[in-house]
Amino acid sequence: MASETIPVARYEGNGKCRFCVWAPIRNAVELHIVSAQERFITLDRDDRGYYSATATDVHPGDLYFYRLDREEEFPDPASRFQPQGVHGPSQVMSSEYAWKNDAWRGIPLKEYILYELHVGSFTPEGTFDGVEKRVAELRDLGVTALEIMPVAQFPGERNWGYDGVYPFAVQNSYGGPEGLKRLVDACHGAGLAAVLDVVYNHLGPEGSYLSKFGPYFTSRYHTPWGDAVNFDGPYSDEVRRYFIQNALYWLEEFRFDALRLDAIHGILDFSAKPFLEELSSAVHDLRERTNRHIYLIAECDRNDSRVTLPGACGGYGIDAQWNDDFHHALHVLLTSENQGYYADFGSLTHMAKAYREGFVYSGQYSIFRQRSHGIPSTMLTGEQLVVCSQNHDQVGNRLLGDRLTSLVPEDALRLAAGAVILSPFIPLLFMGEEYGEKAPFQYFVSHSDPDLVRAVREGRKMEFEAFRWQGECPDPQSQAIFQTAQLTPSLKEAAPHDKMYAYYRKLIDLRKTVQSLADLDKExxxxxxxxxxxxxxxxxxxxxxxxxxxxxxxxxxxxxxxxxxxxxxxxxxxxxxxxxxxxxxxxxxxxxxxxxxxxxxxxxxxxxxxxxxxxx
The missing domain is CATH 2.60.40.1180 (Golgi alpha-mannosidase II)
Structure with a gap:
C-alpha cells in the first residue's frame, strides 16, 4: 500500500506535512490552513479518488479544513485530533513520542484478565492522566489487561464513546493523543496489556461528515444507527482500507496490544472475503512483523463460532469473542429476572453448558428471538471466549443502570466473581465491581442538536420496552446522569468493601498460581x-x-x-x-x-x- 494512498495527514518534519483524503465524489478538494498564515492549497487527484499534496511551512498544532468543490468545508475524515470538537478544524499532529517501555512485547492471550473502564467516569478528572494515576493499583489487584471504552472523538464531553465520528482522533476532553500514549506507556511499565474498544459498524449521528467526501455508507442495508457502513458495495475497497488503517494506527502508533471490535453483527458484508477476515489478516501480519502479542477481540450477538475460526476453516480468524450467554445464564440464576433476552435462561443446565461449551444457544429455539439461534462452540478453546458477570452493556442498558451490587446480596456477588474469574475462559471485570461499587452506570450523551437529543430519549424508551421495567426512563442528556456514574474507589478501604476487594485479589491470585485454574483447556x-x-x-x-x-x-x-x-x-x-x-x-x-x-x-x-x- 503506497504511502500516498493512506488517507491521513502525516507530519514529515522540517515544516512538511503530507495531506491525503479520499473524496471520489468530488471534483476538487482544497486544503484550507486556518492557523496564523491562512491559505488554500489545491490537492491533486489520482485515479482512485485520493486527493493529496505535500505542504510546506506547516507544523504540529496548525489547524485545517478540507474545502470541497470550492463550496463547503469540513474536518478531515481521518483527523488525528479535533481540539475544538467534532465541528471544528482538524489539527496537524506529530507521531513522535519518547516511549519509556519500548521493549514491551505484550502477553499471551491466555494470561488476559480484562478490566473494562470508561475514561470519563473512572476518576474525578475524567482523563487519561486520571486513569494513569491508578494503573499501579490495578496491577496490584492482579488484572493483566486494561480495556478502555472508545476514545474516538465524540460530540460534547459526556458519552460512552460509541457515538464517535472521527475514528482516528483521540477525544479532546480526555487528554488527546499525548495523554493516551502516556496511559498506554504506563500500562506497559506496570506489566499490563492495553486494549482499546473500536467501533467499525457505524459512526455517531452528530458531526459525521464522511458522506460529504465519499460513499462510506450504503442504503442497501439498514442498521439501528441508520445506513450501514459500505463494506461490500461499489467503492468499498477504499472504505475497508480506511478502517483497516485505523486498526493498524492504534496498534502501531499507540502500541495497543489488542482491539475490541464493537458489535460486529452490525457489520453487514456479503463479499467473498469479508472485511473482518481482511482486517484479521492485516493485524496478524503486523503481529508477525513486529514479534508482538497483538489480538482482536470481537463482540457478536449471533453465537457464531466462525468469528474465531481460522480463515482456512471458513472463519474470520479473530482471536477471541465475548460470550454473552455465560453472562445471561449466570445473571438469571442469581437474580431470577426473566424479561427481554433473559427469558431464554434460568436453569442450571444453561450454566453447565456455558462452562462445557461456551454458547448456551447453539442452534435451538430462542423464545426471545422467536427463531433458532447460534451454532455450536465446542471447537473453540477457552482463550477464545471472554466472560463476565457485568460489563458496560449489561449494566448501562438497564433502565436505572443498576449494577449487580444493587440486585443481589454480597454472598451472591462473591459467587459471581468466582464463577467468572475461575472459569476456563478469559475473565472481564467491569470498573468498580472488585470492591462492590454501587454507583449506577447509565447511558449518557451531550449532543448539541435538540432534535437529536429528543430522538435519543425516545430511542432509549423503545429499547426498554421488552424488559417491562417500572419507572421513568432517565434523560441521557442530563449531566446528573453522568455525575452519578462517577466511581468512589475509596470505598475499597472501608467495610464491607475492603473484604470484597481482598476476595477479588485472592481469586485472581489463584487463577495465576494454581496450574489447573490457569489452564484454559475445556477438555x-x-x-x-x-x-x-x-x-x-x-x-x-x-x-x-x-x-x-x-x-x-x-x-x-x-x-x-x-x-x-x-x-x-x-x-x-x-x-x-x-x-x-x-x-x-x-x-x-x-x-x-x-x-x-x-x-x-x-x-x-x-x-x-x-x-x-x-x-x-
Whole structure:
C-alpha cells in the first residue's frame, strides 16, 4: 500500500506535512490552513479518488479544513485530533513520542484478565492522566489487561464513546493523543496489556461528515444507527482500507496490544472475503512483523463460532469473542429476572453448558428471538471466549443502570466473581465491581442538536420496552446522569468493601498460581449438575494438579452428597469464610474423600478444593 494512498495527514518534519483524503465524489478538494498564515492549497487527484499534496511551512498544532468543490468545508475524515470538537478544524499532529517501555512485547492471550473502564467516569478528572494515576493499583489487584471504552472523538464531553465520528482522533476532553500514549506507556511499565474498544459498524449521528467526501455508507442495508457502513458495495475497497488503517494506527502508533471490535453483527458484508477476515489478516501480519502479542477481540450477538475460526476453516480468524450467554445464564440464576433476552435462561443446565461449551444457544429455539439461534462452540478453546458477570452493556442498558451490587446480596456477588474469574475462559471485570461499587452506570450523551437529543430519549424508551421495567426512563442528556456514574474507589478501604476487594485479589491470585485454574483447556474439565440443590461442580485438571469448584446457586443452605474423587483434599477458598464477609465455611481445611462426601453448603457458596499430591 503506497504511502500516498493512506488517507491521513502525516507530519514529515522540517515544516512538511503530507495531506491525503479520499473524496471520489468530488471534483476538487482544497486544503484550507486556518492557523496564523491562512491559505488554500489545491490537492491533486489520482485515479482512485485520493486527493493529496505535500505542504510546506506547516507544523504540529496548525489547524485545517478540507474545502470541497470550492463550496463547503469540513474536518478531515481521518483527523488525528479535533481540539475544538467534532465541528471544528482538524489539527496537524506529530507521531513522535519518547516511549519509556519500548521493549514491551505484550502477553499471551491466555494470561488476559480484562478490566473494562470508561475514561470519563473512572476518576474525578475524567482523563487519561486520571486513569494513569491508578494503573499501579490495578496491577496490584492482579488484572493483566486494561480495556478502555472508545476514545474516538465524540460530540460534547459526556458519552460512552460509541457515538464517535472521527475514528482516528483521540477525544479532546480526555487528554488527546499525548495523554493516551502516556496511559498506554504506563500500562506497559506496570506489566499490563492495553486494549482499546473500536467501533467499525457505524459512526455517531452528530458531526459525521464522511458522506460529504465519499460513499462510506450504503442504503442497501439498514442498521439501528441508520445506513450501514459500505463494506461490500461499489467503492468499498477504499472504505475497508480506511478502517483497516485505523486498526493498524492504534496498534502501531499507540502500541495497543489488542482491539475490541464493537458489535460486529452490525457489520453487514456479503463479499467473498469479508472485511473482518481482511482486517484479521492485516493485524496478524503486523503481529508477525513486529514479534508482538497483538489480538482482536470481537463482540457478536449471533453465537457464531466462525468469528474465531481460522480463515482456512471458513472463519474470520479473530482471536477471541465475548460470550454473552455465560453472562445471561449466570445473571438469571442469581437474580431470577426473566424479561427481554433473559427469558431464554434460568436453569442450571444453561450454566453447565456455558462452562462445557461456551454458547448456551447453539442452534435451538430462542423464545426471545422467536427463531433458532447460534451454532455450536465446542471447537473453540477457552482463550477464545471472554466472560463476565457485568460489563458496560449489561449494566448501562438497564433502565436505572443498576449494577449487580444493587440486585443481589454480597454472598451472591462473591459467587459471581468466582464463577467468572475461575472459569476456563478469559475473565472481564467491569470498573468498580472488585470492591462492590454501587454507583449506577447509565447511558449518557451531550449532543448539541435538540432534535437529536429528543430522538435519543425516545430511542432509549423503545429499547426498554421488552424488559417491562417500572419507572421513568432517565434523560441521557442530563449531566446528573453522568455525575452519578462517577466511581468512589475509596470505598475499597472501608467495610464491607475492603473484604470484597481482598476476595477479588485472592481469586485472581489463584487463577495465576494454581496450574489447573490457569489452564484454559475445556477438555480437561468435567461439569456435574445437582439440580435438586442448585449446585454445579467443576472438576478441572492439568498434569498432576486437580481442583474442584463448587457453585451453589441458592439463597438457602443445602445438604448434598458430592462425588469427589478419592484422596486427600484441601479447601483453598470458601466464599463463606468470614475473612471475606461470609457467614460460615462449608468444608474443613483438609479432608479425605473415598469417592463421595456429605456436606452442607451455605447460601450462594463458591468453594475451591485442591487435591493433595502424593508424596514421592
Amino acid at each position: 480437561s474439565m468435567e461439569v456435574t449438575e445437582y439440580e435438586a440443590q442448585n449446585v454445579l461442580v467443576l472438576r478441572r485438571w492439568a498434569l498432576d494438579d486437580e481442583v474442584i469448584e463448587i457453585l451453589h446457586f441458592s439463597a438457602s443452605s443445602s445438604s448434598i452428597t458430592l462425588q469427589i474423587p478419592s484422596g486427600t483434599w484441601n479447601t483453598i477458598l470458601d466464599s463463606g469464610d468470614p475473612v471475606w464477609g461470609g457467614h460460615g465455611i462449608s468444608l474443613d481445611d483438609e479432608f479425605i474423600s473415598r469417592g463421595e462426601i456429605v456436606t452442607r453448603v451455605h447460601p450462594y457458596a463458591f468453594i475451591v478444593l485442591r487435591k493433595m499430591r502424593s508424596a514421592v
